[in-house]
Amino acid sequence: DTGVSQDPRHKITKRGQNVTFRCDPISEHNRLYWYRQTLGQGPEFLTYFQNEAQLEKSRLLSDRFSAERPKGSFSTLEIQRTEQGDSAMYLCASSLSRSFVEKLFFGSGTQLSVL
């Protein structure tokens, strides 16, 4: 169990540029979540995959955001035409859906700064 890994740890970009983040979940976990966390706030749900299927999307996930999990393993989150308001920590979490009550395992996050 190597844990959930996210890449990169930090990303600085100029407004209007596109960025892509990667998340590698714990290998046997079938569920993968993306959250966004801003300073002084708790994580806010963005989207969730079960295997390769994207099952839920938050209203926070505008058309500029897209997430994929093509083979049910790693996932990518892309933000197009970034805005300063996109600056936040983007967290990935994974879990194994053995039971109704899940335990989420979080990565260390990707800190995005949009200048």
Added chain:
Amino acid sequence: GNSVTQMEGPVTLSEEAFLTINCTYTATGYPSLFWYVQYPGEGLQLLLKATKADDKGSNKVFEATYRKETTSFHLEKGSVQVSDSAVYFCALSDPNTGNQFYFGTGTSLTVIP
């Protein structure tokens, strides 16, 4: 809807003091409740959980009791250490789907020697 409200921080305590971090929730059904901890530079880690009313979640040093009558899940520890300095998040899972977690804003704890 579902939401979690935590006591505002930051909280500063001396080593060996008693810790309480308040958490109350609003939910449409019967949620599962969680406490997560985030150490500097790290991801969130599950501290404890409780799945039904009157359950006591515990990890041997921290504990929280699921109180349905007061819709609360307060975190307690009898004697804090410097190493407990972190941000603590209360969370609930959506009772209808179990797939979406709702987090509080976090409470920052600093323990001084």
